[in-house]
Amino acid sequence: MASPHEALSPEGRAHPETGPLRDAFHLPAQPTAVADARRAVLDRLRSWGVDEEARADAELLVSELFTNAVRHTGSEKVGCEVRMLGVRLRLEVTDEGGRPVPEEHCQADAEGETGRGLLLVSVLADEWGVRPDADAEGHAVWAELLCVRTLARAAPARSGDDVFP
Numbered sequence: 001m002a003s004p005h006e007a008l009s010p011e012g013r014a015h016p017e018t019g020p021l022r023d024a025f026h027l028p029a030q031p032t033a034v035a036d037a038r039r040a041v042l043d044r045l046r047s048w049g050v051d052e053e054a055r056a057d058a059e060l061l062v063s064e065l066f067t068n069a070v071r072h073t074g075s076e077k078v079g080c081e082v083r084m085l086g087v088r089l090r091l092e093v094t095d096e097g098g099r100p101v102p103e104e105h106c107q108a109d110a111e112g113e114t115g116r117g118l119l120l121v122s123v124l125a126d127e128w129g130v131r132p133d134a135d136a137e138g139h140a141v142w143a144e145l146l147c148v149r150t151l152a153r154a155a156p157a158r159s160g161d162d163v164f165p
Contacts, residue, residue, distance in 0.1 A: 041062045054147030057145055095138040
């Protein structure tokens with residue numbers, strides 16, 4: 001019998017028919033890598049049969065989280081992990097730390113040009129947070145969404161499917 005702690009762990013919440021699914025990758029901390037991260041996450045979610053609405057939300061989330069890691073840290077590379085745990089989709093972006101994130105970048109400003117990323121994350125995600133990255137001096141920012149998976153695998157991504165440059 002699982003302990004109460006194990007029963008509440010992410011692995012304990014996996015749907016019995018699907019089990020947990022996981023993918024992870026690292027990309028250079030460059031602005032051009034944001035589109036690559038989006039594409040990699042979308043391709044993985046399509047292959048897992050994740051519904052279109054959750055894929056669209058995940059695309060925005062990974063774009064915002066990855067952009068923040070590239071712009072506001074001194075990282076040489078940024079990591080991304082995607083996990084499907086039953087009906088929960090978890091995205092986690094890790095940086096290597098470096099220069100601190102200025103206070104003004106943590107505050108959402110509806111009229112300004114910066115700071116809206118985390119506001120968007122808070123609106124799209126069912127839950128999200130930040131924690132120190134256990135493997136580096138950086139941070140791990142995570143977001144979770146509820147989503148639906150079809151039992152049939154989705155068609156592979158075609159060139160031109162990505163609407164963002």
